[in-house]
Amino acid sequence: MTPVLDFELRTRVVFGPGVFQTLGEHARQLGFQRCLLVADEGVRQAGYVSQAVSLLHRAGVETFCFHDFGPNPDTRMVEAGREFAKPHQIDSIIGLGGGSSLDCAKGINFLLTNGGSMKGYWGWGKAQKPMLPMIGIPTTAGTGSEAQSYALISDAETHVKMACGDPKAAFRLALLDPVLACTAPAMVRATAGYDAISHAVETWVTRKRTPISLSFSMQAWQLLNESFERVMAQPQDVDHMGKMLLGSHLAGMAIEQSMLGAAHACANPLTAHYGIVHGTAIGLVLRHVVRWNEVEVGAEYRQLHPELVKRLSELLECAGLPRRLAEAGVDRKDFPQLAEAAGHQWTGRFNPRSFDAEAAKEIYEWAW
C-alpha cells in the first residue's frame, strides 16, 4: 500500500545573515574531522572556499577541496570527485555553491560510500550502505538542492538527467546565508531565481501534492514573488535576498514531497540538446505550461495569483531572460526529437494534466 503522506524533516536548517561564519562550529558538532569540500569555480573565485577552509581549520577540521566539475554535473565529474576523495579517507562532505556543487557533493557521496556508478542509484532508495554526513551551503537562491535528498546528475554519454535519491543522501544541515547569495552575478540571480519560482508554481499543482507540500509551495511563492524584482534591481539587499533564499529552500522542500511537472519535462531536453542553462530553459516554457494546464488546475493557479501567466511574464521580463525558443537558438526542426525526449521525462508524470510527447510539441509550438 502506498501511503498518502510520508513526511520527515531530514535536514536541519539554519538561516540568517552571517551564519556562514558558524560553519566550523557546526562541522565540529557533527563530528567532521576529514572533510571533502565540493565547491564550483565561481565560488572559489569569490573567496568563499578559502574562507570555508580557514573556518574549518580553526575548528580543527582538515579539508580537501574538489572543484573539477561544471554547471550541469555529469557522471564523469562525479567519478573524478570519487577518485580525488578516495586517498584522503574523508569522513564528511560539504557542498558549497549553486545547485551544481550541492548535486555533485551528493553524487560523490553515493559513489564513495556505496560504490558502482551513478546509474545504479537512478530512482529512489538504492543505496544499501550508510552515507557520509553532509552540510549544504547554497550561494544562489535557486534549486533548493540543499533541501532535497535527490542528486541530479547527467549521464555523460546520453546527457539524460538522472534523479538519484535516497533518504541517506539528505544534508544533515543546510546553512542559508543571504550574504553569500548577494555576490552572485546578475545572470545567475536571474536563472536561479526563475528556477525557484518555477519550483513553487509546479509543486503547487502536481498530482503528488499534499497538504504539507502545498504549505511549502504557497509560502515559497509568496517570498519569491515579493522579492525577485527587488534582488534583480538591488543585489545587495540582504533582507530580500534572505527571502529569496528561504523561498528557494521551501520550494525545494515542496519538491521533495510533490515532485515537479511539465515545465521541467520540457526544459530538460533544451538543456541536454543545446546546453541552455536550466533556469533559462525553464523561463522559455513555464508560462506556456501554466496556460496549457489551466483547463485542469486554473482555480489553483488563481490562488497563487489572479493572473499567473501575466505575472510570470512580468517576472521573466525583469530577469532579462530570452522569451521565445527562437531567440534562444532552438531549431524548430528539432521539435519532434525534443518532444519525444520531453515525453520520457520522469517529472512529466506528476503534471496535473496528462502529459506526453504530443503535449510537449504543443507547448514548444506555443513557446516558439
Ligand SMILES: [Fe+2]
Ligand atoms: Fe528546476
